[in-house]
Amino acid sequence: MRSIKEKVFRLIILFGGLVTAHLGVTLFLLSDLGADPFNVLIQGLHLLLGAAGLSISHGTVHMGVCFLIILVLLAVDRHYIQAGTIVCMLCGGPIIDFFTWALQPLMIGSTGLPVRIPVLVLGCVILAFGMTIVIRSEAGTGPNDLVALVISEKAGFRFGITRTVTDAVFVLAGWLLGGTAGIGTVICAFLVGFVADFFMPFSGRLVENMLRCMQKNHRG
Secondary structure, rough: OOOOHHHHHHHHHHHHHHHHHHHHHHHHHHHHHHHOHHHHHHHHHHHHHOOOOOOHHHHHHHHHHHHHHHHHHHHHHHHOOHHHHHHHHHHHHHHHHHHHHHHHHHHHHHHHHHHHHHHHHHHHHHHHHHHHHHHOOOOOOOOOHHHHHHHHHHHOOOOOHHHHHHHHHHHHHHHHHOOOOHHHHHHHHHHHHHHHHHHHHHHHHHHHHHHHHHHHHHHH
């Protein structure tokens, strides 16, 4: 049983990973080469609901799907839903807004493909690294990332392969519903999972080292 102190330390580490991951998301978005796979699905559902006469914002659909994922996981295995899951849900948007404001003067989206594609790839790598810190913190994970994580752990598949397949399913489903996928969407779908697989062992050691340092400093 973890102490309250250790849980707080793990939440701090999770938040650091969350900030890192959403810096990557922001670089991805500023490259203006397509939405990430999960948001292609959200976009498709948003269009479907609009066609059905329901006037709901993209953000509301996003929150609704995340809430639905949480409800399903509460029924399947509630140990995946932790305080960090709520932190990820509430803090992701504001972090992206902050980085968008800070990086907007770079005008990445108005540059040519030789600049935008490397920025997008860098964003995917940073996203993958931050995501593995969040996962290895064991303090919770964002609802959209939990889909791949739960399937991976329950079925015994490698996380990278599972993440790639789930991202591809998100893109296909969203596209069939009318969502728009760009070259950045495809790169993200096939890059993030495998980069996360590469970082996962390193991130696990890094999290444990950070925990030991925090506990040592706190005792001191």
